[in-house]
Amino acid sequence: MKLKINDTLKREKTEFVPKNPERVTMYVCGPTVYNYAHIGNARPVVVFDVLFRLLRALYGEQHVVYARNITDVDDKINQKAIAEGVDIDIITSKFADIYNADMKALGALEPTLQPRVTQNMNAIVAQIAALVRNGHAYAAEGHVLFDVESYKAYGSLSNRSLDDMIAGARVEVAPYKKNPQDFVLWKPSKPGEPRWPSPWGEGRPGWHIECSAMIEANLGLPIDIHGGGHDLVFPHHENEIAQGVCAQHGHSHNEETYARYWMHNGFLTMDSEKMSKSIGNVQLVHELIKHFPGEVLRVALLSAHYRAPLDWTQDLLTQTHKRLDGLYGALRRAADVEQVEAGVPDAVLEALCDDLSTPRALAELSVLANALETAEAADKPRLKAQLLAAGALLGVLQGDADAWFKAGADDDLTAKVEALLVARKEARAAKNWAEADRIRDELNALNVEVMDGPTGATWKVKTGA
């Protein structure tokens, strides 16, 4: 099946053809590790995790290399380290670990590679040196700056001309810049800040060079897919292209020599408002996973197309939770159905191959669940296997179905419920409906819902409204 993706650079939906199907490469901009990740940070992680899974399904697990960097050199990290009186690696290793644990809770696979800036300093310096050598960068007052005038395709990703940028510029222009839009590749460290040696003096890299250098060093150019949040189109990705292209010897001003496809996810709003610290509506993944199964958060993030804006609301989470209840319910009722092998149904594959239409893929999951519920016994093994295979591609439905419904119950409650169900079973056998209903009321009071079936009663912790 052919994968089509909407390429930000080409501004159209095009067929994805990897440079080398034996080694498909993808890079997604990862976190700067100085704080907890919020739910907005998680959207690209989950979206590109689905793409990672899809690429593995299409090209084979061994043929996809996915890198998601960790930025562990940054002003905010420095500030935090100074404030706490510790080395930056105390801060960065702590929050990198938390980040990885949080993303794992959202069902994201580990990327193949997780390059860190501090471990790629040689590559960064080398790329800057190449840019200077190729006449695309210049040193000035301890800084090294990229000369945007030297790269004629500059602005092609964000579709803006140098003149537009100058007109819209709101930042004070440093006097050593030849052009206001020239951006920093290397800058001197302030006293007390971490520093690394370079031909231009001790200092540290600018933000944009980190990614392009790590991509070149860890994946090799050009990569197939570069992803990230929509806000990174300009200036971050625009600058990455300029660096990545111009650092190559004898380059041809061709953007595709850096990354062949660009994908950007839309933003999350919180109850229709932009997430911001000043509004106080920032929701951290670390907190959310205490209140909701990670899978609910994951499916909620995938409920809208990745390029569309997504409004994050309580109602979205409630609806998503109930939707997953329905899917897991079908699997729970099929618990005794024989395990067989089956591939991902075409409808699901087609949806995902159509620019990663997760809403459609999720809809197909519901169709499959319904088919499983209503199928003849002979068809159930295949349908169950297909539902699970489709779920695996999306990174959902892989948990134990019975456990899904009892996740909110501790051992104490479970024992209590089981005891009450035994008593209720006896009452029902004796046709003592009053007692049976009384027990059910008691269970309801414990926030437990009973479901009678032909083979006895099952139960679940009620899904909060």
Place this chain on the structure above:
RNA sequence: GGCCUGAUGGCGGAGCGGUUACGCAGCGGAUUGCAAAUCCGUGUAGCCCGGUUCGACUCCGGGUCAGGCCUCCA
């Protein structure tokens, strides 16, 4: 000012030039001791104005509204 999205039924959210998206909620029915769960059925949606067409939610033009980026930012 420049660049870029989006506007679908009570809510979320797709595809499609003429035929059921899907989910949540609601309603009717089956089932149930009664429920729940499940199943079956059920909604004269498509921002506005033009145009193309035998026919437009779907294509084209214009408008309105909303949001994002242009500064660290997923």
